[in-house]
Amino acid sequence: MTGGKVVIYVILNMLMIFLLFTAFFAVFTKNLLNSIITLAIFSAILIVIFVILQAPDAALAEAVIGAGLTLAFFVITINKTKDWQNE
Amino acid sequence: MELPYVVVIILFCLGIYTIIMNKNLIKIVVGVNIVESSLILLLILISFKLGGTAPILDRKYELVVDPIPQALALTAIVIGGSFIAVMLALVIKIYKRYGTLNVDEIRKLRG
């Protein structure tokens, strides 16, 4: 492996760890709004991973559908339910 | 074993855990989203070859990653997105009727 590839490999693994952190935070946080915002970060990291893994089509689709629209749907739901605290 | 596959497994199990353990309806949908993302990540991972380029052949490349799983991943993303939309619409409807998002309380209200 050349130098550039090693750097990308390290970045990929770091992003994977971040992905795990965001997923755990999204699941275990008490506040629903925080959870949804973290989910957006989760999707964003996923997009970068897709680009690193040479899948531009999937990255674009994830960007507009996974991170964009789904997030909007979640925000609308939270807005409509107002039950922000997760007892 | 490589780290990315471990991450996929952990995400998959985390999502499953959320779906069966969490009491909040929106959290359950979050769990669904996470499981779906993990499966899409798995698809992209199995398409990847070390040193390969994206499957857009504007000129000759030595090593090109596998295009089939990427196409399947696109399909899975779209299907998953529409499922989540339907789920969230039902969540809103349930909240309007029962006034709560907690699974146990809904069960109680129903009697």
Added chain:
Amino acid sequence: MESAVWIILLPLLTAFFLGIFKLYSDKLFYSLVIVSMVIYLYLLILVINDSYPPKVYSIGDWGLLGINLMVDSFSAMFLLIIAILFITVIIFSLNYIKVNKHKFIILTYVMIAGIAGMVLTADLFNLYVFLEVSSMSSYALTAIKKTDKSIESSFKYLIMSTFGSFFILLATILTYYLTGTLNMAEISLEFKSVPFMIKSTIMFFFIFGYGIKIGLVPLHAWMPDSYEASPIPYNVLSSGLVMKSAIYALIRLLYVIFGVEFLTESGILNIGVFWGVLTFIIAHTLAYQQSNLNRLLGYSSIAQIGYITIGLFLGNEKGLIGGSFHILNHGIMKGTLFLVLGIFYYSLKADEIEDIQGLGYKFPVLSFTFVVAALAIVGLPPFNGFVSKWLIIEAAIEAGFFYAAFFILVGTFLSLTYYLKVIIKLYTKTEKKTLIEKPDLSLKLPTFFLGSLCILFGIVPSLPLSLINNIPKFLLNNSEYIRILLGG
């Protein structure tokens, strides 16, 4: 074999055109529904007639590079069920459904397209896509009444079924990873060199995922709720087609991809038979405690799925014939019961057991149809349920599963108890009730049609069996199926 692809395209095209016509003209809408139904019936008969020997249709003419459709006897039998149930349900619901009628018909067409796709496709990922099409329209049809119960049960169904879909998708991805292809025949050839442990894991994921959609006992929680809350024409399709298409897909995967030798070796056949026995014993017991007729019939459906599972997992010729015949019969019998119940609900808003007291004197012919179908589903001669159950018992004895044969007899008595309870209630005299609405001929005719099929298939079982007898040829010996699919 151009007509095979039309089996999927025609309902889809009809649904899309109906979606446009509903905005402009009611007259155009209903005439299209009728016209497309008649053409569809003709197409189905054409394909069923031409199903032996099996035919392959390659989408986009790509051969093994793309997606293939394949019609063999097993799928032809399913097309027969679609032909019988779809026509009756559409005619029935034209008058029955009051709320969201247009959407109901459109979604039903989409669902039929999804089921036809699942039945015909020979590609693993395509199977998943059509499974999602039919499931998505199922959730919508469950929620279509928009009552509290229907919304809630639809959500429950959606979550549980998505849970199953994840495992199916995971297994599909792993299969692609191992074999590098999605064509069932090629997968089957490649799977010969895959280690035993990995193969059984993938099989476990498939069985778990489809088990939720089928409703085998610990995984059945969504089903009675959805039966209680959804409109009755959908219940007919759900018990006759949606659950059955899942079991169809599972059987096709197990027998074609894994092959019957592997199934015997891994012991899954024993587990399947045991699971079937467990399913119908528990479901019969639960059905006895129900007071709502829809729930009662729902639990009864789960129990019948248990019988079908036993038949299909026995792994011998007779078992496959009996199980497949029971799939057809159960669709017809349960359809009859639900349609009679639907007429009761339409005219009296009756859906509890208490409500139907004395209706046997008010609707003599309808009640007689109900009794015929109930006795058929219990498994008494000379009705169709008896023939298929008898075949399953014989096959179980042949394969050495004596406990299964014994428990099927026990299950017959259990089901007799609760159906007798309903029948006795039906013929108990009570004070006059006032009809809300008189059922007209378009409701009664489909019901009588299905009821007469119960008797017809019981007296002349050779009529459908001539089609069904070919099923084991391509399931028990998957090399024949693979050879045809590979274009040999």
Added chain:
Amino acid sequence: MSRVHKIFRKFYKIGLVLFLAIFLLFIFDEIQNLDIKRYLSEHYISEGVQETGAINLVTSVLYDYRGFDTLGEATVILTAAATLSFMAPIKKVKMLGTEFTIIIYQTIIIIIPFLVVLGMNLIFFGHISPGGGFVGGVILAMIPILVTITYGITFSENKLKANHKSLLEGIGAIGFILLGLLGIFAGSNFLASGQANFGLGNPGELISAGLIPYLNLMIGIKVGAGLATIFNSLIKEG
């Protein structure tokens, strides 16, 4: 008693999930050691550009080799849109009830032409570069969505009526199937484009790849209209 039972159930479920995780780890480890075959994708990579005329192989798989899958998933979106639109109540509901400053109202108007260009670019260049009908359709759907968010649902529904959206959706879906039927008329099978030699052209040019750009356009129309319907129905919900 019931409390013990509850704790037991909780640990039982956690144990189940942990078991699944360990099991999956074991299986993935086993799978990594096997040698894998990829002759199908190798064929796509070596012959795909000539056979379909599209240099984006993902598009050629999605719209040509496995075009039937795409029809299925487009149907899923249509079904979801139909489901949400019948579940939404008829009466109009305000979403956030918030007022924005004039800057936002003006910016939206400036953004819209760019979104049209971007969406159309993604759709029509789907066979040359990343993108395609789904992504482009979502970008086009962003226009009614943004209008709904800023100007409110009433204004948005006035500009683009729900009926028109479902008409567009139907046109997209029917168009996809009719384009597929062209293959049958050309003497080949359903959805044939590469095999029926529909003007494959020079790979890399805009007008090439047979039916793929037109299929992309149909999917784009359908997905755009469908997602706009889904969004507006969610806003009207409750």
